[in-house]
Amino acid sequence: MSATQEFRIKWGMVIDLDKCTGCGSCMVACQAENNVAPAEDGLNRRRALNWLLVYRLSNGKPFPDHDIAYLPRPCMQCGKPSCVSVCPVVATTKDEEGGIVSQVTPRCIGCRYCMASCPYHARYFNWHDPVWPAGMEKTLTPDVSVRPRGVVEKCTFCHHRLMAAKDRAYAEGRDPEKLPDGAYVTSCTEACPNGAISFGDVNNPEHKVHELIKSPYAFRLLERLGTDPQVWYVSRREWVRRLGDNYLNNEPTKG
Amino acid sequence: MEDRQESTAPQKEVCSRFKCRLCGVAPFFVGIVVALVFGWWLFPTLMFNSQEQPVQFTHDTHVNVAGLDCNYCHKIRPDGTFSAIPTTKECAVCHQVLLGESRAERVFWDEYVRPGKEVAWLIYQKQPDNVFFSHAPHSLENCNNCHEFSKTELCLFCHVNVKDKAPTYHENRLSGYSKDTMKMWQCERCHANPNHLAGTAANNACFVCHK
Numbered sequence: 001m002s003a004t005q006e007f008r009i010k011w012g013m014v015i016d017l018d019k020c021t022g023c024g025s026c027m028v029a030c031q032a033e034n035n036v037a038p039a040e041d042g043l044n045r046r047r048a049l050n051w052l053l054v055y056r057l058s059n060g061k062p063f064p065d066h067d068i069a070y071l072p073r074p075c076m077q078c079g080k081p082s083c084v085s086v087c088p089v090v091a092t093t094k095d096e097e098g099g100i101v102s103q104v105t106p107r108c109i110g111c112r113y114c115m116a117s118c119p120y121h122a123r124y125f126n127w128h129d130p131v132w133p134a135g136m137e138k139t140l141t142p143d144v145s146v147r148p149r150g151v152v153e154k155c156t157f158c159h160h161r162l163m164a165a166k167d168r169a170y171a172e173g174r175d176p177e178k179l180p181d182g183a184y185v186t187s188c189t190e191a192c193p194n195g196a197i198s199f200g201d202v203n204n205p206e207h208k209v210h211e212l213i214k215s216p217y218a219f220r221l222l223e224r225l226g227t228d229p230q231v232w233y234v235s236r237r238e239w240v241r242r243l244g245d246n247y248l249n250n251e252p253t254k255g
Numbered sequence: 256m257e258d259r260q261e262s263t264a265p266q267k268e269v270c271s272r273f274k275c276r277l278c279g280v281a282p283f284f285v286g287i288v289v290a291l292v293f294g295w296w297l298f299p300t301l302m303f304n305s306q307e308q309p310v311q312f313t314h315d316t317h318v319n320v321a322g323l324d325c326n327y328c329h330k331i332r333p334d335g336t337f338s339a340i341p342t343t344k345e346c347a348v349c350h351q352v353l354l355g356e357s358r359a360e361r362v363f364w365d366e367y368v369r370p371g372k373e374v375a376w377l378i379y380q381k382q383p384d385n386v387f388f389s390h391a392p393h394s395l396e397n398c399n400n401c402h403e404f405s406k407t408e409l410c411l412f413c414h415v416n417v418k419d420k421a422p423t424y425h426e427n428r429l430s431g432y433s434k435d436t437m438k439m440w441q442c443e444r445c446h447a448n449p450n451h452l453a454g455t456a457a458n459n460a461c462f463v464c465h466k
Contacts, residue, residue, distance in 0.1 A: 027342075032352065065345035093258040093460070093461050093462075095458075095459075095460040096458075096460035096461070096462045096463060097458070097460070100462060102460070102465070104385065104461050104462075104466075105385070106385045106466045134390060143387065143466065145384045145385045145466050146384070156462075159462055159466065160387070160466055163387055163389065164334075164335065166335075166389075166391075166392070167334070167335025167336065167389050167391040167392075168334050168335040169335070170331075170332070170335055170391035170392055170394070170397075171331050171332070171333055171334065171335040171391055172335075176392070250269075
């Protein structure tokens with residue numbers, strides 16, 4: 001995968017960090033939508049599965065100047081994904097129109113190279129077989145397969161929703177490759193009570209995100225690594241943008 | 256052999272020695288035959304059990320005698336999902352009274368329509384959990400943008416022929432999958448076709464079919 005594939009459609013997410021209150025609705029919606037079993041100890045960061053994780057950022061200043069921000073971190077669906085090139089069994093690829101990095105768990109051998117290579121810590125390993133408390137198995141999403149112990153999983157931008165949106169387009173006689181804005185959104189986008197998350201095709205001028213990523217306040221995480229993520233963050237606060245990359249002390253913040 | 260003919264040993268002994276050699280290799284050939292029979296016939300047979308459908312449904316009766324269109328039962332819903340097999344309630348639109356004298360009709364009426372129970376049909380094509388399949392893109396209109404398939408031709412690419420009598424269902428004793436479940440190479444007859452790779456819907460990206 002040395003050559004990067006270019007796609008006509010590029011599903012992207014724009015998260016406005018100034019609107020995010022850190023409520024965690026997106027994390028809950030993600031977990032419910034994607035059949036992530038409730039963890040016995042959800043606070044155990046080494047064992048819990050969080051396809052989407054909200055980080056707390058602080059400017060580190062004392063009281064009058066103190067400020068915090070929350071940063072939800074899904075899989076970045078990188079344009080040049082480091083996880084894809086290291087996977088020895090082609091369980092993760094970036095080959096579908098739209099640029100979503102796939103994860104086919106039955107193919108995964110659980111070597112966790114991808115986890116080591118991901119600069120965003122977006123990948124999680126199943127240490128245990130998932131267990132749902134009696135009755136809760138009825139809440140499973142039928143279009144999302146359940147992963148067993150011993151495989152790596154990650155956010156897929158709710159890929160099953162893309163397929164559902166395409167099916168609807170077929171049924172209505174529309175072009176499934178030209179989905180209108182809002183026909184396909186992830187569950188976290190839907191769940192955010194503050195509208196901090198926007199989702200759409202960043203290559204399509206009819207989609208809202210196409211304009212949002214052009215904002216001078218927009219940035220991507222660790223942009224200078226060259227991973228070319230498909231998740232953008234927006235913040236009008238300079239210190240937040242500064243935390244998005246490893247700036248040298250004398251370097252000005254982008255944007 | 257030349258050596259032996261030139262040797263001074265009597266002819267008889269040579270013959271018996273040759274026979275013995277044949278006896279020596281005979282078990283080897285018998286072994287091969289046994290292994291072939293086991294591997295090619297016995298094991299694949301033992302691997303699958305055979306089950307009959309709970310009701311002997313015939314498509315022929317419904318299509319040719321009753322004159323139903325395929326879409327009457329198998330349709331794509333407005334949201335793009337596929338209705339697949341009709342519920343007993345939907346069947347009962349016609350089957351509210353006994354239609355005909357056949358035994359299958361009697362069984363269907365007595366055991367399913369009257370108590371309002373769903374038939375546990377055995378699905379020949381049922382896919383494992385990690386496969387995403389939707390009928391919506393595999394429609395006649397989509398394929399016939401370039402091809403010229405008839406309805407039957409297209410359906411038979413993936414489905415077993417169910418025209419006359421419901422075929423016997425074979426279930427893998429280990430995996431629990433149907434013997435007729437479509438294998439990945441069968442999907443790839445179309446999905447890995449180089450002519451399809453340019454078009455986005457039928458390409459061979461992992462996430463097109465897997466979840």
